[in-house]
Amino acid sequence: xxxxxxxxxxxxxxxxxxxxxxxxxxxxxxxxxxxxxxxxxxxxxxxxxxxxxxxxxxxxxxxxxxxxxxxxxxxxxxxxxxxxxxxxxxxxxxxxxxxxxxxxxxxxxxxxxxxxxxxxxxxxxxxxxxxxxxxxxxxxxxxxxxxxxxxxxxxxxxxxxxxxxxxxxxxxxxxxxxxxxxxxxxxxxxxxx
Amino acid sequence: xxxxxxxxxxxxxxxxxxxxxxxxxxxxxxxxxxxxxxxxxxxxxxxxxxxxxxxxxxxxxxxxxxxxxxxxxxxxxxxxxxxxxxxxx
Ligand SMILES: [Zn+2]
Numbered sequence: 001x002x003x004x005x006x007x008x009x010x011x012x013x014x015x016x017x018x019x020x021x022x023x024x025x026x027x028x029x030x031x032x033x034x035x036x037x038x039x040x041x042x043x044x045x046x047x048x049x050x051x052x053x054x055x056x057x058x059x060x061x062x063x064x065x066x067x068x069x070x071x072x073x074x075x076x077x078x079x080x081x082x083x084x085x086x087x088x089x090x091x092x093x094x095x096x097x098x099x100x101x102x103x104x105x106x107x108x109x110x111x112x113x114x115x116x117x118x119x120x121x122x123x124x125x126x127x128x129x130x131x132x133x134x135x136x137x138x139x140x141x142x143x144x145x146x147x148x149x150x151x152x153x154x155x156x157x158x159x160x161x162x163x164x165x166x167x168x169x170x171x172x173x174x175x176x177x178x179x180x181x182x183x184x185x186x187x188x189x190x191x192x193x
Numbered sequence: 194x195x196x197x198x199x200x201x202x203x204x205x206x207x208x209x210x211x212x213x214x215x216x217x218x219x220x221x222x223x224x225x226x227x228x229x230x231x232x233x234x235x236x237x238x239x240x241x242x243x244x245x246x247x248x249x250x251x252x253x254x255x256x257x258x259x260x261x262x263x264x265x266x267x268x269x270x271x272x273x274x275x276x277x278x279x280x281x282x
Contacts, residue, residue, distance in 0.1 A: 018276075023269055023272075026264045026268060026269055027262075027263050027264050029264070030261060030263075030264035030265075030268065031259075031260055031261040034261040035259070035261070040261075040265075043261070044264075044265060044268060047264065047268060047272075048268070048271060048272055048275065051272045051276075052272070052275060052276065052279075055276050115247055116247070117246050117247060117250050120247065120250045120251060120254060121250065123254060126258075128251070128254040128255060128258045128259060129258050129259050132255065132259055143255065144259075146220055146221070147252050147255045147256065148255060148256065148259060148260070150221065152222060153220070153222055168216065168220070171216070171220055172216055175219070175248060175251075178251065179247070179248075179251070182251065
């Protein structure tokens with residue numbers, strides 16, 4: 001927000017940008033808020049807060065640029081500054097481990113042995129949602145941004161204020177962790193290889 | 194199409210590993226050429242084929258099961274009200 005050029009909008013233009021570009025994204029914003037906080041009321045507060053900030057700082061948004069990435073970044077910052085501080089969940093990502101993991105290059109070894117397409121296809125309930133929610137928040141976030149919202153590496157890097165290389169390695173590790181979770185569910189469902 | 198040129202090779206000549214190609218595909222950051230190349234690659238590389246099928250299935254599951262649904266009906270109204278309140282202060 002602080003590194004972009006400010007534009008002066010008239011009151012009418014402000015409302016147009018807000019109504020036509022920001023408000024239609026409310027469902028994606030709410031889902032992001034919900035997946036971060038894992039609580040519907042907190043998600044509502046977080047989204048409200050984000051939109052209030054977006055309105056207040058609308059001059060630093062340039063029309064024609066990606067409104068969704070801009071809003072997601074505000075929401076993520078609000079979550080870290082206002083919400084996460086209050087909650088007990090600290091950041092636990094071990095970046096050293098992430099890098100080493102990423103450098104091991106054997107795809108074959110990456111395959112979680114007891115996870116198969118057939119068992120995944122049987123997961124019709126909340127398994128996948130629970131598995132996603134169980135991931136540490138930094139890993140959960142990259143999966144949401146990439147797989148649910150379809151952001152590009154560069155956009156994710158901007159939203160999260162991290163280098164592209166870190167986006168990539170975090171995504172890789174997140175996918176591995178998700179598979180490990182799902183393979184536990186697969187075992188519980190009786191799929192033993 | 195020509196299979197001689199690997200579109201995953203970077204400007205500095207580095208050739209990505211199977212795992213790196215797979216990730217570019219999964220993260221949906223691949224160009225049309227890269228997607229095409231990977232399709233041919235998968236046909237002769239069993240680890241990539243297996244891994245891709247599992248990862249792509251998970252991705253589909255995520256998309257169909259991990260949306261919190263619509264935002265609460267009153268959320269937009271609440272936001273608009275709050276902004277109007279602020280403006281009238
Ligand atoms: Zn391969």
